[in-house]
Amino acid sequence: MPIPTHTIRCTKNERIAKDVYDVRFTKPEGFTFKAGQFVLFDVALIEKPTDMQTRALSIASLPDEHELGFIVKLKPGGRMSRWIAEVLKAGMEAKMKGPFGNFVLDRTTDKEYFFIATSAGVAPFRPMIVEALKAGEMRKIDLVFGVRSEEDLFWEQELAVLAKEHKNFSLHIGLSQPNESWKGHRGRVQTLAPAIAKDFSKKNVYICGSPDMTNELKKISLEEWGIEKKDLHVEGYI
Numbered sequence: 001m002p003i004p005t006h007t008i009r010c011t012k013n014e015r016i017a018k019d020v021y022d023v024r025f026t027k028p029e030g031f032t033f034k035a036g037q038f039v040l041f042d043v044a045l046i047e048k049p050t051d052m053q054t055r056a057l058s059i060a061s062l063p064d065e066h067e068l069g070f071i072v073k074l075k076p077g078g079r080m081s082r083w084i085a086e087v088l089k090a091g092m093e094a095k096m097k098g099p100f101g102n103f104v105l106d107r108t109t110d111k112e113y114f115f116i117a118t119s120a121g122v123a124p125f126r127p128m129i130v131e132a133l134k135a136g137e138m139r140k141i142d143l144v145f146g147v148r149s150e151e152d153l154f155w156e157q158e159l160a161v162l163a164k165e166h167k168n169f170s171l172h173i174g175l176s177q178p179n180e181s182w183k184g185h186r187g188r189v190q191t192l193a194p195a196i197a198k199d200f201s202k203k204n205v206y207i208c209g210s211p212d213m214t215n216e217l218k219k220i221s222l223e224e225w226g227i228e229k230k231d232l233h234v235e236g237y238i
């Protein structure tokens with residue numbers, strides 16, 4: 001069956017960190033998806049509105065939330081980045097189709113869940129983790145969330161509250177270039193993740209973020225960390 005295109009209305013477009021936007025839309029009647037999936041937006045070129053291309057965004061809201069939420073990390077001069085920063089306002093309509101993708105929680109594994117994200121790559125992990133915890137998931141869940149510095153950070157309070165409420169969920173924020181006053185983890189997720197996981201043979205691992213990071217980690221995961229292919233799930237934001 002062909003995937004239909006939906007017209008949705010923006011309800012919020014707010015900058016929440018340096019070059020990061022929290023964007024919300026109305027959810028079309030009957031629209032369902034699995035936590036972790038993405039949709040494709042039609043994005044016109046500002047200078048030539050008839051020049052249309054699609055761009056992917058992971059759904060950052062939960063399937064049972066009444067709106068669709070997204071986190072967008074701007075790329076300088078990018079088509080979608082300019083649309084979000086310069087054009088899209090609450091009340092405007094947009095077109096998207098979906099949902100797409102198999103980057104969803106593996107319900108068949110007995111292993112502990114281990115998530116590694118940089119910046120907007122944390123978007124699909126929020127619904128995956130919150131949904132699992134809401135459903136009473138008791139196994140250990142770790143989220144390693146890396147950004148460059150304090151000004152790039154978002155969702156830290158919401159995720160910290162979640163970790164406080166659920167003893168089996170641990171949040172590990174790492175900054176690669178923090179200010180001197182930063183008291184948390186320092187360094188890239190590439191070094192932070194193995195220090196936290198210790199033994200990856202017990203983990204079912206999810207990696208999401210920029211393609212540079214996901215490609216590097218995919219290789220390291222299989223060749224150095226000893227993660228089996230069946231336990232590795234990777235979404236690169238190409």
Ligand SMILES: Cc1cc2nc3c(=O)[nH]c(=O)nc-3n(C[C@H](O)[C@H](O)[C@H](O)COP(=O)(O)OP(=O)(O)OC[C@H]3O[C@@H](n4cnc5c(N)ncnc54)[C@H](O)[C@@H]3O)c2cc1C
Pocket residue numbers: 038055056057058059070071072073074075076077078079080081082120121123235236237238
């Ligand atoms: C499955 C999936 C899910 C994703 N989910 C998210 C998400 O939740 N959040 C998120 O922020 N991103 C996500 N992405 C990435 C997103 O889809 C876009 O690729 C990203 O936002 C950049 O899009 P853009 O239109 O702004 O930039 P583009 O127009 O695609 O350009 C990318 C960069 O290349 C430069 N560029 C473009 N054309 C040229 C050229 N001719 N010469 C030199 N440089 C050029 C631009 O200036 C820009 O810096 C996802 C990607 C995938 C595949």
